[in-house]
Amino acid sequence: MISTALLLLQQPFDLNDRYRPTPIPDRVILTWADDPATSIAVTWRTSRAVGQGRIQIRPSGAGPSLEADAVQRDARHIDVAMPITEVKDNTPFIARWHTVQVRDLTPKTAYVYRVGDGVNWSEWHGFRTASDRPEPFSFIYFGDAQNDVRSRWSRVVREAYSDLPKASFVLHAGDLINRAERDLEWGEWFEAGGWINARIPQVATPGNHEYYRLINEKGERTGERALSPQWIPQFEYPRNGVPGLEDTNYFIDYQGARIISLNSSEKFAEQTEWLDRVLTENRNRWTLITFHHPMFSTAKGRDNAELRAAWKPVFDRHQVDLVMQGHDHTYGRMNLATGLTMQDDSSGTVYVVSVSGPKMYELGENAAQMRRTAAQTQLYQLVHVDQNKIRYESRTATGELYDAFEILKGADGRKTIVEKLGRRPAGP
Numbered sequence: 075m076i077s078t079a080l081l082l083l084q085q086p087f088d089l090n091d092r093y094r095p096t097p098i099p100d101r102v103i104l105t106w107a108d109d110p111a112t113s114i115a116v117t118w119r120t121s122r123a124v125g126q127g128r129i130q131i132r133p134s135g136a137g138p139s140l141e142a143d144a145v146q147r148d149a150r151h152i153d154v155a156m157p158i159t160e161v162k163d164n165t166p167f168i169a170r171w172h173t174v175q176v177r178d179l180t181p182k183t184a185y186v187y188r189v190g191d192g193v194n195w196s197e198w199h200g201f202r203t204a205s206d207r208p209e210p211f212s213f214i215y216f217g218d219a220q221n222d223v224r225s226r227w228s229r230v231v232r233e234a235y236s237d238l239p240k241a242s243f244v245l246h247a248g249d250l251i252n253r254a255e256r257d258l259e260w261g262e263w264f265e266a267g268g269w270i271n272a273r274i275p276q277v278a279t280p281g282n283h284e285y286y287r288l289i290n291e292k293g294e295r296t297g298e299r300a301l302s303p304q305w306i307p308q309f310e311y312p313r314n315g316v317p318g319l320e321d322t323n324y325f326i327d328y329q330g331a332r333i334i335s336l337n338s339s340e341k342f343a344e345q346t347e348w349l350d351r352v353l354t355e356n357r358n359r360w361t362l363i364t365f366h367h368p369m370f371s372t373a374k375g376r377d378n379a380e381l382r383a384a385w386k387p388v389f390d391r392h393q394v395d396l397v398m399q400g401h402d403h404t405y406g407r408m409n410l411a412t413g414l415t416m417q418d419d420s421s422g423t424v425y426v427v428s429v430s431g432p433k434m435y436e437l438g439e440n441a442a443q444m445r446r447t448a449a450q451t452q453l454y455q456l457v458h459v460d461q462n463k464i465r466y467e468s469r470t471a472t473g474e475l476y477d478a479f480e481i482l483k484g485a486d487g488r489k490t491i492v493e494k495l496g497r498r499p500a501g502p
């Protein structure tokens with residue numbers, strides 16, 4: 075038994091000190107800013123003691139002399155000053171973020187790389203380029219991580235990775251953290267994901283919690299909202315979205331599927347027009363969309379009517395296949411086609427709301443009409459995409475199968491939704 079006297083001697087260690095940047099690269103993360111078959115974007119963080127960041131990269135090999143045949147590329151960097159905020163433990167410091175985009179890679183090839191400054195290096199990480207044609211693939215989708223990320227979200231990421239270590243990417247539907255300006259929380263997010271982020275590309279869309287209110291020199295709120303200062307430096311995505319929404323609104327084509335991120339916090343009308351064009355031009359078999367605020371809310375007392383009015387007609391017109399959302403801290407899955415109920419097996423778009431972190435809300439009024447719901451449950455999703463079929467599974471934090479369905483698509487584009495767990499109660 076621990077004595078009270080001993081407990082009194084313990085001082086809480088400030089995690090901010092643990093997450094300060096050093097000359098050793100940390101927060102290493104893969105994303106795509108261009109074709110996943112031939113390119114990769116690698117980003118990491120150091121202190122300002124590091125002048126020129128660089129990557130060494132080569133096709134993977136079993137021998138240990140990895141630097142022998144590696145090519146070296148210089149990175150660009152940006153210094154990020156933590157903003158003045160009301161968050162008490164947010165002591166100001168400046169971090170240096172390095173990004174390098176490597177192109178002309180060979181499709182379907184395993185690579186190894188390390189990042190550093192020529193003296194201080196990361197470990198060698200491995201990843202695999204995509205195929206340059208439609209081929210089956212799988213990915214992991216998470217709803218809000220947001221709170222207590224180090225303590226209570228990390229197990230969910232690790233369980234999901236253990237189930238699907240060959241995932242092509244990991245998709246985050248917003249609210250990755252709780253206080254957008256608080257570096258400590260990004261420190262926790264990167265600690266939870268660890269080297270998985272350096273091995274599997276991360277596809278992220280921002281939630282409302284990735285925005286914070288600016289404060290002026292006098293320490294007064296200005297009412298103006300800004301994206302987390304870390305977002306753009308740490309997430310490098312294609313510059314093919316609406317101007318002003320860089321790294322939050324974009325699309326990536328991956329082996330026969332178009333993956334789209336919409337920013338549900340800003341510029342709805344501009345994105346509506348953009349989405350219509352991007353879907354009209356889409357030649358991929360599947361369309362998968364992520365954004366944060368749900369089209370149909372699962373939680374009590376919530377509704378995003380303005381967003382639904384703007385975007386749902388476009389989803390309907392283009393027969394979007396799967397929409398992955400967060401924000402409501404519950405689970406809900408429904409299938410909707412224009413003019414039909416929330417439960418229609420014949421076509422339409424499947425909408426999912428999920429939550430991976432520990433913050434929980436109550437289910438709301440819509441829940442009764444949904445196919446499957448959950449409350450008080452941390453979940454992750456595994457999505458398998460094939461030529462004529464998407465197989466979807468939602469699993470609890472302990473790995474138990476909670477929801478499963480398939481979207482079958484015929485040669486004519488007609489879809490059928492098949493329940494894989496049979497008729498069962500929607501949920502608690």
Ligand SMILES: [Fe+2]
Pocket residue numbers: 249281282283366400401402
């Ligand atoms: Fe949210």
Ligand SMILES: [Fe+2]
Pocket residue numbers: 218220249281283401402403
């Ligand atoms: Fe949230």
